[in-house]
Amino acid sequence: LRNLSLSGHVGFDSLPDQLVNKSTSQGFCFNILCVGETGIGKSTLMDTLFNTKFESEPATHNEPGVRLKARSYELQESNVRLKLTIVDTVGFGDQINKDDSYKPIVEYIDAQFEAYLQEELKIKRSLFNYHDTRIHACLYFIAPTGHSLKSLDLVTMKKLDSKVNIIPIIAKADTIAKNELHKFKSKIMSELVSNGVQIYQFPTDEETVAEINATMSVHLPFAVVGSTEEVKIGNKMAKARQYPWGVVQVENENHCDFVKLREMLIRVNMEDLREQTHTRHYELYRRCKLEEMGFKDTDPDSKPFSLQETYEAKRNEFLGELQKKEDEMRQMFVMRVKEKEAELKEAEKDLHEKFDHLKRTHQEEKKKVEDKKKELEEELNNFQKKKAAAQLLQSQAQQAGSQQTKKDKDKKNFFFM
Amino acid sequence: MSELVPEPRQKPVVPMKPTGINTNLLGYIGIDTIIEQMRKKTMKTGFDFNIMVVGQSGLGKSTLVNTLFKSQVSRKSSGWNREEKIPKTVEIKAIGHVIEEGGVKMKLTVIDTPGFGDQINNENCWEPIEKYINEQYEKFLKEEVNIARKKRIPDTRVHCCLYFISPTGHSLRPLDLEFMKHLSKVVNIIPVIAKADTMTLEEKTEFKQRVRKELEVNGIEFYPQKEFDEDLEDKTENDKIRESMPFAVVGSDKEYQVNGKRVLGRKTPWGIIEVENLTHCEFALLRDFVIRTHLQDLKEVTHNIHYETYRAKRLNDNGGLPPMTVETEENHESNL
Numbered sequence: 001l002r003n004l005s006l007s008g009h010v011g012f013d014s015l016p017d018q019l020v021n022k023s024t025s026q027g028f029c030f031n032i033l034c035v036g037e038t039g040i041g042k043s044t045l046m047d048t049l050f051n052t053k054f055e056s057e058p059a060t061h062n063e064p065g066v067r068l069k070a071r072s073y074e075l076q077e078s079n080v081r082l083k084l085t086i087v088d089t090v091g092f093g094d095q096i097n098k099d100d101s102y103k104p105i106v107e108y109i110d111a112q113f114e115a116y117l118q119e120e121l122k123i124k125r126s127l128f129n130y131h132d133t134r135i136h137a138c139l140y141f142i143a144p145t146g147h148s149l150k151s152l153d154l155v156t157m158k159k160l161d162s163k164v165n166i167i168p169i170i171a172k173a174d175t176i177a178k179n180e181l182h183k184f185k186s187k188i189m190s191e192l193v194s195n196g197v198q199i200y201q202f203p204t205d206e207e208t209v210a211e212i213n214a215t216m217s218v219h220l221p222f223a224v225v226g227s228t229e230e231v232k233i234g235n236k237m238a239k240a241r242q243y244p245w246g247v248v249q250v251e252n253e254n255h256c257d258f259v260k261l262r263e264m265l266i267r268v269n270m271e272d273l274r275e276q277t278h279t280r281h282y283e284l285y286r287r288c289k290l291e292e293m294g295f296k297d298t299d300p301d302s303k304p305f306s307l308q309e310t311y312e313a314k315r316n317e318f319l320g321e322l323q324k325k326e327d328e329m330r331q332m333f334v335m336r337v338k339e340k341e342a343e344l345k346e347a348e349k350d351l352h353e354k355f356d357h358l359k360r361t362h363q364e365e366k367k368k369v370e371d372k373k374k375e376l377e378e379e380l381n382n383f384q385k386k387k388a389a390a391q392l393l394q395s396q397a398q399q400a401g402s403q404q405t406k407k408d409k410d411k412k413n414f415f416f417m
Numbered sequence: 418m419s420e421l422v423p424e425p426r427q428k429p430v431v432p433m434k435p436t437g438i439n440t441n442l443l444g445y446i447g448i449d450t451i452i453e454q455m456r457k458k459t460m461k462t463g464f465d466f467n468i469m470v471v472g473q474s475g476l477g478k479s480t481l482v483n484t485l486f487k488s489q490v491s492r493k494s495s496g497w498n499r500e501e502k503i504p505k506t507v508e509i510k511a512i513g514h515v516i517e518e519g520g521v522k523m524k525l526t527v528i529d530t531p532g533f534g535d536q537i538n539n540e541n542c543w544e545p546i547e548k549y550i551n552e553q554y555e556k557f558l559k560e561e562v563n564i565a566r567k568k569r570i571p572d573t574r575v576h577c578c579l580y581f582i583s584p585t586g587h588s589l590r591p592l593d594l595e596f597m598k599h600l601s602k603v604v605n606i607i608p609v610i611a612k613a614d615t616m617t618l619e620e621k622t623e624f625k626q627r628v629r630k631e632l633e634v635n636g637i638e639f640y641p642q643k644e645f646d647e648d649l650e651d652k653t654e655n656d657k658i659r660e661s662m663p664f665a666v667v668g669s670d671k672e673y674q675v676n677g678k679r680v681l682g683r684k685t686p687w688g689i690i691e692v693e694n695l696t697h698c699e700f701a702l703l704r705d706f707v708i709r710t711h712l713q714d715l716k717e718v719t720h721n722i723h724y725e726t727y728r729a730k731r732l733n734d735n736g737g738l739p740p741m742t743v744e745t746e747e748n749h750e751s752n753l
Contacts, residue, residue: 001524004514008487011709013519015464016456018713028451051446080449123732128721206461267447271454279568290564 027081029132030270031112033164034086035105035156036141037093038063040171045139045226046086048239048250049262050075053228054086063091066101068108070133085133093152102156109135109163113285120286134282136273137200137265138164141171142221146180148187157197163281165200165273167265168192173223173256174241174248181223188221202264203272216264222257225250463522465572466712467511467553469604470527471546471596472581473534476611481579481668482527484681484692485704489670490514491527507532507545511573528575534592543596550575550604554727574724576715577640577707578604581611582628582663586620589631597637603723605640605715607707608632613665613698614683614690621665628663639663641711645718658706664699667692 034042038059047053054073070087087108092101112134119125140157142149157166168188170176176184192199199220202213227250231240239250250258265273294314470478470491479491491512513526528549533542553574560570578600582593597606608628610616616624632639641659646652669692672679681692692700707715 001513001515004486004488004490004516006487006516006518010485010487010516010518011704012464012466012516012523012712013521014709015521015523015712016459018710019459020452020455022713022717023455024452049446075446075448077446077448080452082448082451123729125725128717206457208457262447267450268454270448270451271458275458283566286566287564 024080026129027083028274029083029085030274031085031087031133031135031137033068033089033105033109033135033138034141035089035092035138035160036171037143038091040141040143041226042088042139042141042171044228045141045169045171045224047228048226048258049265050084059088059090061094063094065095066091066104068104070108083131087135098152101152102159105156106159106163109160110285113163113282114289116282117286117289134277135164136270136277138166139265140166140168142168142188144170144172144175144184144223146176146184148184149191154191154195154197157192157199158195161198162284165276165281166197167200167261168221169261170221170223172225174225174243176223185219185221185223200273200276202269209268212263212268216260219257219260222261222264224258224261225256226258460520460522462569463524464716465524465526466716467526467528467573467575467577468707469530469546469550469575469578470581471530471533471578472611473583474531476581476583477668478529478579478581478611480670481581481609481611481666481700483670484668484700485708486516486525488514488516490525491529507542509545509549526573539592542592543599546596547599547603550600551727554724555731557724558728558731572716574719575604576719578606580606580608582608584610584612584615584624584665586616586624588627594631594635594637597632597639598635601637601639603727605642605718605723606637607640607703608663609703610663610665612667614667614685616665625661625663625665640715640718642718645722661699661702664703664706666700666703667698668700 032046034046036042038061043054043058052073052075054071067090068087069090070085072083072085075082075084089105092105095101116130116132116134119127119130138160140153140160142153157168160166170181170184170188173181202209202217204210204213225241225248227239227241227248229239229241230237231242231247231249233240233247233249241248241250249255253259468482470482472478482490508531509528510531511526511528513524516523516525530546533546536542557570557572557574560567580593580597582589597608600606610621610624610628613621638644639662641655643655643659646655667683667690669681669683669690671681671683673682673684673689675682675689675691680689680694683690683692691697695701
């Protein structure tokens, strides 16, 4: 590749502007995750950073577990539209047993990576207008004990450092005196180093930002104070906290590092945070996820594998399994059908038998009834005969009687004659 | 989501660091500095741009590219003599250069296609070109699909294809129509009328109208495509450009003295044709269009639309990429 020299103005130095204009019209996404105990000042700090009141009621202290609450806002400044998502850890540090406190956080971050990965792997995908929900910066709020990090802090940060850009900050810094603050900061940094926690490094490779980033890094972790209330100082209103013994000004660099945090987080490194999330943390997640599924770039002989081939093999394997399962299911089904059929046949037979039996009984009964009927008829006949005979006898007897009487009468009559 | 716009308040007690941007609003957060941050980043990483020129020999392709980028980007074929063999098939020659202007580094690749349309039988002469374009998409896809990916995948995809139309003055040739029909679906085609100094103004406008009509009748969508206009603003801007396309250009890398200024031009017995003079030819329009306003857009359309179409087709043919969860059958089905 050779370097060419131009003999005139071509005009492609407007390229960055073209690129920026395109991005501006689409808008930017920025997602911040705030990890810290309940009541440490996360919501207040967000309000102070972005100069607005994000409506939210403070959380209670008796949450059963840690859960993440994400809220999105659209901010606009000059012609830049920012889709800001703030994710809060509700209930962090409140439980008696905090073993699993970090888990919901890790799960949430992974879920966002997963969603992006799924979109990227789709056949018909639309990455250019995908609403990016991956966490770009994680503000870790350290309680201002003045001694050192809590073990919960160390454990959580260790779990998060390979997944997200961690920026540790000391919250409620107005409770620490100046000299204690310096000791506290060094203690924290040395603990982080000795425990191998990788916090976000402000980039120093570009001349314009290298200087400011280098000077700011010295003050890590930033000791911040947040406030949305304004106090009259001199003849101007400023964000501050009013105490009986004085006023802590949020934007006074002698009082706290809020201005430094705002510079670093938003005005200097917002784009770098987004890029690191995409090129480092997301790629790591993607690589692990795909490797977990058994995909490799090179086979044991270090020949480059194509993902397609691996996929084909896996797919055939999977289809084979599916087929086997299908066959099994079919077999089982057939068997079941046979069994049911047998059962039904049995039942049918029983039914037939019963029917036959019933029929027979019915026949018998009928016969009996017939017999009885015959008997009855016979009796009736006999009776009728008897009756007839009896009647005859009676009539005979009557006749004989009347004849007798007639005879008698005649006799009488004879005698009278 | 609530719509929040910071209200302007008084100046802060502690003056903010002068950043050259409006520091008077107390409500100023600094979100708009992201533009500056982005600019710096992109300037550092540099840009890739790949431009392909297609047209019959002698239409002035190399000269035009040299004029566009004001340097000897492509070596001109020095008027072939009968001993030089015309390539039997269309060759694809890609030459890369690094040029820098105003702190912006650009890796420019010019892809030449000698032999296009030069044979007696030109059937399917666009096929090697189509194959080359698809090969670049394939290369990019392979890189993208890797497990351990490079931080910046080298982009060799063709962002823009300048198609040179012969200034016959009548209409498009069947070869032109065939080529553009096949390739307008895979790459951004910008038709240009070459050697426009052979036509008078009326002939030029008539020819352009006829060409546009023919392209429309044949369903050929050249860049900027109507279907990708995002909003009304884009549409009006692009409509204006589409009305004046194809640009009738003249190329030259020789300078002459005109009215006390040195300009690029062609010297003829009847006058000097100034390349950058809008009344003489439309080179300046083409240059502004391709380089100064739509370069990024060319790249984006290539990446977001042409490449995605290729990728979708390719993955569909292969049955799709691996599903993320192999436990449930339904998930598998939905991802295929």
